[in-house]
Amino acid sequence: MxxxxxxxxxxxxxxxxxxxxxxxxxxxxxxxGVQRMEAQEGAVEAEAAPCQLLDAVGLQKDQPELPLWVPxxxxxxxxxxxxxxxxxxxxxLQGLGWLSVPHSEEFPVMLPQEETFLPLPSVLWLxxxxxxxxQHCVTISIPEELYQPEELELMHFHLLQDSxxxxxxxxxxxxxLGESAAPRKFxxxxxxxxxxxxxxxxxxxxxxxxxxxxxxxxxxxxISHLRLEEQQDQALPQQSSAPNAETTxxxxxxxxxxxxxxxxxxxxxxxxxxxxTRHVKIHSDERPHLCHLCLKAFRTVTLxxxxxxxxxxxxxxxxxxxxxxxxxxxxxxxxxRYKHTHEKPFKCSICKYASVEASKLKRHIRSxxxxxxxxxxQCTYASKxxxxxxxxxxxxxxxxxxxxxxxxxxxxxxxTMKIHVAQKHGENxxxxxxxxxxxxxxxxxxxxxxxxxxxxxxxxxxxxxxxxAGFHERYALIQHQRTHKNEKKFKCKQCDYxxxxxxxxxxxxxxxxxEKPFLCLDCSKHFRQKQxxxxxxxxxxxxxxxxxxxxxxxxxxxxxxWSNLQRHRKKCDSEQEKVATSKNGRPVQTRQATExxxxxxxxxSLLTDSGxxxxxxxxxxxxxxxxxxxxxxxAAGSENLDEGLTCEMIFNMMDK
DNA sequence: GCCCTCCGCGCCCTCTGCTGGATCTCT
DNA sequence: AAGAGATCCAGCAGAGGGCGCGGAGGGC
Numbered sequence: 076m077x078x079x080x081x082x083x084x085x086x087x088x089x090x091x092x093x094x095x096x097x098x099x100x101x102x103x104x105x106x107x108g109v110q111r112m113e114a115q116e117g118a119v120e121a122e123a124a125p126c127q128l129l130d131a132v133g134l135q136k137d138q139p140e141l142p143l144w145v146p147x148x149x150x151x152x153x154x155x156x157x158x159x160x161x162x163x164x165x166x167x168l169q170g171l172g173w174l175s176v177p178h179s180e181e182f183p184v185m186l187p188q189e190e191t192f193l194p195l196p197s198v199l200w201l202x203x204x205x206x207x208x209x210q211h212c213v214t215i216s217i218p219e220e221l222y223q224p225e226e227l228e229l230m231h232f233h234l235l236q237d238s239x240x241x242x243x244x245x246x247x248x249x250x251x252l253g254e255s256a257a258p259r260k261f262x263x264x265x266x267x268x269x270x271x272x273x274x275x276x277x278x279x280x281x282x283x284x285x286x287x288x289x290x291x292x293x294x295x296x297x298i299s300h301l302r303l304e305e306q307q308d309q310a311l312p313q314q315s316s317a318p319n320a321e322t323t324x325x326x327x328x329x330x331x332x333x334x335x336x337x338x339x340x341x342x343x344x345x346x347x348x349x350x351x352t353r354h355v356k357i358h359s360d361e362r363p364h365l366c367h368l369c370l371k372a373f374r375t376v377t378l379x380x381x382x383x384x385x386x387x388x389x390x391x392x393x394x395x396x397x398x399x400x401x402x403x404x405x406x407x408x409x410x411x412r413y414k415h416t417h418e419k420p421f422k423c424s425i426c427k428y429a430s431v432e433a434s435k436l437k438r439h440i441r442s443x444x445x446x447x448x449x450x451x452x453q454c455t456y457a458s459k460x461x462x463x464x465x466x467x468x469x470x471x472x473x474x475x476x477x478x479x480x481x482x483x484x485x486x487x488x489x490x491t492m493k494i495h496v497a498q499k500h501g502e503n504x505x506x507x508x509x510x511x512x513x514x515x516x517x518x519x520x521x522x523x524x525x526x527x528x529x530x531x532x533x534x535x536x537x538x539x540x541x542x543x544a545g546f547h548e549r550y551a552l553i554q555h556q557r558t559h560k561n562e563k564k565f566k567c568k569q570c571d572y573x574x575x576x577x578x579x580x581x582x583x584x585x586x587x588x589x590e591k592p593f594l595c596l597d598c599s600k601h602f603r604q605k606q607x608x609x610x611x612x613x614x615x616x617x618x619x620x621x622x623x624x625x626x627x628x629x630x631x632x633x634x635x636x637w638s639n640l641q642r643h644r645k646k647c648d649s650e651q652e653k654v655a656t657s658k659n660g661r662p663v664q665t666r667q668a669t670e671x672x673x674x675x676x677x678x679x680s681l682l683t684d685s686g687x688x689x690x691x692x693x694x695x696x697x698x699x700x701x702x703x704x705x706x707x708x709x710a711a712g713s714e715n716l717d718e719g720l721t722c723e724m725i726f727n728m729m730d731k
Numbered sequence: 732g733c734c735c736t737c738c739g740c741g742c743c744c745t746c747t748g749c750t751g752g753a754t755c756t757c758t
Numbered sequence: 759a760a761g762a763g764a765t766c767c768a769g770c771a772g773a774g775g776g777c778g779c780g781g782a783g784g785g786c
Binding site for chain 3: 343345347350353354357373374375378381382385399401402403406409410413414428430431432435438439442456458459460463466467469470484486487488491494495498499514516517518521524525528529553
């Protein structure tokens with residue numbers, strides 16, 4: 076970088092701004108072929124008095140050795156200049172204009188690294204001495220990364236002075252360089268003799284001086300193209316010279332043509348000089364209008380005013396149809412489109428989508444193209460817009476910014492919390508009713524799952540488990556299968572046994588196979604059913620077990636089973652209905668027999684038919700009698716069951 | 732120089748829908 | 759007790775609406 080190569084002459088310079096530009100950042104900073112080079116602070120710190128504005132900038136226009144720089148199309152640059160001070164005794168002035176400063180330790184020169192001496196326009200000397208013993212000059216920092224040596228050899232600046240702000244075409248350019256407070260401009264032709272370097276085109280050099288924050292004069296040099304077009308009634312701006320500089324020749328062939336000002340940094344063109352110069356500013360960092368509240372700087376007063384309104388809450392543009400008000404009229408127009416007129420000028424060419432804003436259409440188009448420009452740095456997820464990526468990043472950070480005000484549960488998304496609040500803490504929570512059945516489901520999305528699982532049409536017929544019926548909808552199948560609920564739908568193929576539960580059939584089938592997979596480890600007795608083993612363990616191997624006894628209140632005889640007691644009662648006292656029983660030794664009222672069954676207690680009432688407690692019998696020889704109250708299935712199954720109990724009876728007992 | 736309008740970017744929000752784990756119910 | 763299925767629930771992403779705000783250019 077050229078500026079960095081300048082041997083810092085120390086105290087004689089106020090400041091030379093280094094270029095911030097880095098090769099790796101070129102593409103980032105380049106927009107429309109423009110490379111901005113920002114001044115960097117602190118290259119050389121000022122020691123002298125505050126820099127004065129240029130009083131004159133002169134340049135010898137026709138030095139034969141002056142190189143002519145013909146920038147390529149992509150070589151549009153903005154150069155940053157800075158006035159510097161030199162003690163006059165250190166420099167042998169060679170008059171105004173380009174000064175070929177010999178490379179020495181004492182003088183600032185800018186040489187390419189190839190050590191080839193180039194008469195670079197590195198220093199522009201000012202004619203007047205602002206202070207005795209102090210000479211002003213302008214250094215031009217041209218980094219060699221941007222300008223190849225061969226290009227530099229062709230460089231030629233033909234500097235003119237133009238102090239007329241926003242000079243209109245044809246206006247007399249009057250030098251006025253004495254004031255330092257306001258920014259000043261210099262318009263210059265670059266081509267030697269003011270001739271267009273290419274047909275119908277001239278290069279313009281704009282130099283703008285603005286006091287920077289340190290009170291020093293930052294000068295922005297902009298090289299632009301001027302395109303000449305035929306126009307008869309438009310006069311050319313007359314070239315005027317700097318106070319002490321030679322007058323340049325007006326561009327040949329310019330007379331009678333209208334000028335279209337074309338920005339070299341972007342495709343912008345304008346026939347109006349003031350518009351053009353205003354445009355040129357967008358390529359600079361000039362922001363003279365400071366917000367007094369936040370010190371943010373703006374290019375224009377209007378922008379500043381709008382900004383200040385955001386501080387003060389001033390919203391001058393009020394909607395006539397609602398209470399909304401906005402800082403700018405544009406916001407109001409947009410608001411009205413969204414809320415009132417529903418005008419949507421931006422229409423998707425692929426679908427019927429239309430939007431109020433172009434950016435929304437652009438975002439929408441991504442849903443067609445699948446473009447996902449916003450890549451997560453921690454996973455493969457990529458988003459179509461920045462907000463989704465930001466929201467996605469919470470899945471990595473674990474952040475849950477939304478808190479339920481009632482139970483303080485936290486959520487990653489506001490919508491999730493909203494549903495939570497509505498359904499957990501809300502009143503009259505709306506339920507979603509299935510249109511095909513009576514089911515109501517809290518969430519719509521779950522209703523959709525319900526519809527998909529139960530009410531979607533299946534192309535293949537789903538067969539009933541119990542009969543040949545078939546259905547194309549699962550819900551109909553389930554409803555149908557429920558009609559089989561009280562049927563003994565599980566039938567043994569080897570006998571007449573039938574039961575309601577499949578597991579009962581499985582247990583029953585062991586009576587055919589003889590399989591007894593459940594072993595008592597204490598007495599090595601095998602059982603066909605796990606439940607029977609459990610009962611066995613409780614009765615014979617649990618010392619704390621006390622069996623229930625069904626007592627005949629008439630004679631006091633005890634029975635282990637309800638059915639035996641019933642049989643006994645008929646014999647004992649046909650007229651007496653009351654039967655007492657004792658549970659765990661305490662006399663209790665036995666349950667009344669019903670049509671469905673005898674009303675078993677949780678524990679089995681285990682007494683032998685003789686009335687002896689089961690403890691009196693040998694384990695493994697327990698002969699449980701037929702239980703007559705278990706329904707008709709027991710009649711078929713009892714003869715095959717272990718110890719005479721139906722498996723359903725046992726399951727029921729265990730379940731209790 | 733200022734106003735007006737348009738534009739673009741960013742941010743936040745809502746609605747929507749899918750997914751999978753947890754829980755409940757039924758068998 | 760256990761499995762299967764239904765429902766509940768939170769997480770997460772897609773899509774789009776609405777607004778804030780600064781920038782840029784035309785017109786006066």
